[in-house]
Amino acid sequence: MKKHLLLSCVCVIFACDQTKKSKMTETEAAPVAAIKPHKLEKHGDVRIDNYYWLNERENPEVIDYLNKENEYYQHATAHTKEFQKELFEEMKGRIKEDDSSVPYLYNGYYYITRYEKGKDYPIYARKKGSLDAPEEIMFDCNKMAEGHSYFQLNGINISEDNKWAAFGVDTVSRRQYTIQVKNLTTGEVLPFKIENTTGGSTWAGDNKTLFYTRKDAVTLRSEKIYKHIMGNDTAKDELVFHEKDDTFSTFVYKEKSKKYIVIGSSSTLTSEYRILDAKKPEGEFKIFQKRTRGLEYDISHYGDKFYIVTNKDKATNFRLMVTPEDKTGMENWTDVLEHREDVLVEGIDIFKNYLVVSERSNGLNKIRIRPWSGADEYYLPFDIETYTAYTTTNVDFDTDVLRYGYQSMATPSSVIDFNMKTREKTVRKEQEVLGGKFDKNNYEEKRVWATAEDGTKVPISMVYRKGIKQDGSNPLLLYAYGSYGASMDPYFSSIRLSLLDRGFIYAIAHIRGGEDLGREWYENGKLLKKKNTFTDFIDCSKYVIEQKYTSPEHLYAEGGSAGGLLMGAVVNMAPQLYHGVIAQVAFVDVVTTMLDDSIPLTTGEYDEWGNPNEKEYYDYMKSYSPYDNVTAQDYPNMLVTTGLHDSQVQYWEPAKWVAKLRATKTDSNKLYLDTNMDAGHGGASGRFEALKEVAKEYSFLLDLEGIQE
Known part of the structure; x- marks a missing residue:
């Protein structure tokens, strides 16, 4: 996990x-x-x-x-x-100052993070429909940071209608973020501020209800989930969930499928989730599986099922299980991947035609590709023992392309698009090392x-x-x-x-x-x-x-x-x-x-x-x-x-x-x-x-x- x-x-x-x-x-x-x-x-x-x-x-x-x-x-x-x-x-x-991330497509927009020469902070931008479209700058952190000795923007979250962007700002460096909302159509930052949060938030499917996490003012424990309804800025935000066990922290997010809002609670040894139809933010959250000390699990929704990475039944290195979305208690969970003593299951990425499993074996990262069709599964090949490989931004279900990152101690990091059907890979970006002196062949x-x-x-x-x-x-x-x-x-x-x-x-x-x-x-x-x-x-x-x-x-x-x-x-x-x-x-x-x-x-x-x-x-x-x-x-x-x-x-x-x-x-x-x-x-x-x-x-x-x- x-x-x-x-x-x-x-x-x-x-x-x-x-x-x-x-x-x-x-x-x-x-x-x-x-x-x-x-x-x-x-x-x-x-x-x-x-x-x-x-x-x-x-x-x-x-x-x-x-x-x-x-x-x-x-x-x-x-x-x-x-x-x-x-x-x-x-x-x-050695650093390329005018650098930018590999764009990714989400809900009709390509999203890009870039830097300009001589500037310390990122610029977050997007382009509608095509990389040739005009750039829309959502946040220029260089301007936002002016007058602050410390500045950190966190948790950019776009509503499904692409109109609103919630974001968190910390100017003290105690990880106590203030959430605000920007109208991406007009460029206006709305006047209301939500103090003492984690910075993260998530929009419901109605494009007006925003769920977020508040911290205890003294301990800074993430303990309460609230919801804010746009237009009701003078009304008190509603407390949705209070994690009263002070050994747990809580958080909220939306499933990749967009169907569910999820509230999670976790401690070092135990986890618990609550789910709610994202189109019905006024509803009550339902417990997915009640917390049981020592039971850890993560959930991912796809189709009419939830996939669960869990240590259930003493699966020390975790197993992958599945359950119907209307029967989420662990008595209904069945194995997709059984527990293995020598392989740690760290997480999954779900696509329309493929299940991608991130594993760790003998101390090395492994990326496992499993077609839902039942065709032969396989692992991405890596040839050395001092590398790191990891899946990155994969927000689209309906694609055969997996995006992953790769680097080693002597090899600059790369962002790679891998076609899981044809098994062809395209290096979308390799980190540039400027100065003209770097040659990876000079290092062992x-x-x-x-x-x-x-x-x-x-x-x-x-x-x-x-x-x-x-x-x-x-x-x-x-x-x-x-x-x-x-x-x-x-x-x-x-x-x-x-x-x-x-x-x-x-x-x-x-x-x-x-x-x-x-x-x-x-x-x-x-x-x-x-x-x-x-x-x-x-x-x-x-x-x-x-x-x-x-x-x-x-x-x-x-x-x-x-x-x-x-x-x-x-x-x-x-x-x-x-x-x-x-x-x-x-x-x-x-x-x-x-x-x-x-x-x-x-x-x-x-x-x-x-x-x-x-x-x-x-x-x-x-x-x-x-x-x-x-x-x-x-x-x-x-x-x-x-x-x-x-x-x-x-x-x-x-x-x-x-x-x-x-x-x-x-x-x-x-x-x-x-x-x-x-x-x-x-x-x-x-x-x-x-x-x-x-x-x-x-x-x-x-x-x-x-x-x-």
Whole structure:
């Protein structure tokens, strides 16, 4: 089953190496956070948090401390500023600025997202009936972003009569979107605003009823579905559904068939859906299958049936089932594809003549084509082991053409149209890498397997310039995430070339906690097995050292969000393996956060991390929580990043962690906290502003290696 996760994981890394004298000078100049002991007690266990006061976002003393950390970071890395600018221009120079997406046809219009040279934000446009028709600009985000330090447009949703476009805007970066509606005929944006939403919405078949999801103002949990009726802008919107279980979140969408509006509720382990005839928005939603703890399912409507991807009857890797649309209870579900122990079913795409199944086997993506006629099924062929393939925008039932994406660690991403009948493929677009220097034949990509401490084989995907020697002298950046069942598939990055072309090896460790090798891979890296995630990464690190791809003097590690937790854990457990580490928006204060149900995401995370109100989980969390396990030892050079408005991992977790590390660690290595005072979990919003953040991290890493150009 596909995991739709907002994860921010891409970029790269770290500290700089100077003389011992300059290191000591910088250490002495580092900000010192005030110690204000705060007692935390649970299950008879007392923890003293000296930096708990940093939780006070509105406290001027907190803002002053964060600003001082930023000033320290800027001063200490001032010698890399010119190099940062060079890296930025180099990375930007590979990107086609006047780029556009491959158009797709939906309900009589071709939809296109494009960028213009010198501009940071996308333009969303459409053309009626033909690509030769005049362009209609729906949203120019460059104009909309004027006056905002952060801007994000989300959830564009077009009514079936093509007249109305609902959309969500966030100008703070806390993922609290304001929904508005634009008349695409007149260009008028209607005056009413719907605050504190997910940004997503869906139109009923009457073209005037808009369903949307509101968040809890404090926890930011998506908890209520409302409907707004156009023309009744002064009337109070009607509450349609309230998800009262605080371990669940709710959402609303329309089926690809357009016949049903669907309300979904989901937690880590359980899902539930409600359906309503899209032409009768005034009606009552009907429960598809009542929630049963541990039962997960997704639904797709076609004809007079629903197709269900589910783990029913202990189908750990999920199975595909079908049921009549008027008999949706699971007692009526029958198999289309039975459960297989070695193949994970991630999702389906339904067409008039074909069923397309996205699978994962041996850690690799598979796309399976099954004609409804019963003719021979087949898989799309992929020849290497470091690729990613996925279905993309397939909104039309009545077509034999499947659109999918493909890339590998050395191959730029492509959008491909595949005729499932003739088996012919057409590359609609391949990512251009400008600058004239890129040639994929100059790079080697491979998959290797490390052995974990319990004997489990863990795959590692890597890419590097051809001709390197396995003599331990290569700088190597090892990335991983390892949570929520999120699979970290190999991907191409033109930005990454700035490391590869300077001698770096880039590697992804496909550790447990993700779903890279199936659902069991995830189950064995969560809850009371979470430490497998950390030891897998450490064992992958040992493997690349033993195989002489690198050495501890040249090995670097990176992770963000829950991957930042991974970074925090491994530097406590095996700091000697790494010369530098970057932890982006790091979830490092696990116990305190999971005990605070007022913090966004907390209650919905119990099935991932455990509920520390239960002593067994409290003790286990405390045994690995990075903040609680900082100890008097040498740590690698470290760069820690956060955003003041982060709604996923609150800024104070990285801030407290850095303060405690400064007061406790025994080395004179670099330790920097870089707080974006205008952004949240995903960093800067403009595509080129985001590159500046990457340039800072790359220059830091390269400086550690003594690479100045």
